[in-house]
Each structure stands twice: as structure tokens, then as C-alpha cells.
Amino acid sequence: MDPAVKLEVLESIAGKLSITIETHNLANNEIETQSGYCKIRGRHWIILDQGLSLIEKIEIISQTLKKFDLETIYLPAWLREEIESYPFDDSEI
Numbered sequence: 001m002d003p004a005v006k007l008e009v010l011e012s013i014a015g016k017l018s019i020t021i022e023t024h025n026l027a028n029n030e031i032e033t034q035s036g037y038c039k040i041r042g043r044h045w046i047i048l049d050q051g052l053s054l055i056e057k058i059e060i061i062s063q064t065l066k067k068f069d070l071e072t073i074y075l076p077a078w079l080r081e082e083i084e085s086y087p088f089d090d091s092e093i
Contacts, residue, residue, distance in 0.1 A: 001078060003054040009079065010061040017068050019044040021061065027051065037064040062086065 014021055026033045026049040035049045046064050048057050066083045
């Protein structure tokens with residue numbers, strides 16, 4: 001499947017889970033930052049570095065979605081398989 005289409009599907013599912021996805025330039029010599037999930041004032045965010053490839057963005061969003069309850073949300077078979085292939089992450093949401 002085309003990575004751009006995969007990314008659109010993932011962004012849509014994140015939206016259904018009230019996860020905001022933003023892309024920024026994270027290259028800053030003073031503060032080390034990296035792409036990933038965070039929770040700020042009770043809101044869920046995925047921050048992505050604009051320099052990431054589509055594949056890297058897909059992996060970060062997929063790994064984040066694995067932390068959420070996806071039982072009530074329709075996931076295409078390819079996505080369910082991809083999410084289940086990531087190692088279990090028991091960190092809190």
C-alpha cells in the first residue's frame with residue numbers, strides 16, 4: 001500500500017481517538033527533542049519532526065496507537081497486523 005495513503009488512514013484513526021498530530025522542525029541545538037507521543041494538560045499529542053520520512057511517521061503513529069483501546073474503532077486488516085507486530089509497550093497513556 002502507498003505510504004501516503006497509510007499515513008492518511010493513521011491520521012484519521014488518531015483523530016477518532018482525539019490525538020492531535022503536529023509536524024514541526026525539531027532540529028534545535030539547545031534542546032534535544034525527538035518525535036513521539038506526549039500528553040499535555042490531559043490532551044494527547046503526536047509530535048513529528050518534519051524531516052522524517054513517511055515510513056518513519058507511519059511507525060511512530062502506529063506505535064502510539066497500539067497504546068490505546070482500538071477495539072471499538074475499525075482498523076483495516078493491514079493496520080491491525082502492523083500494530084500487533086510492534087512489541088508490547090506498557091507505558092501509561
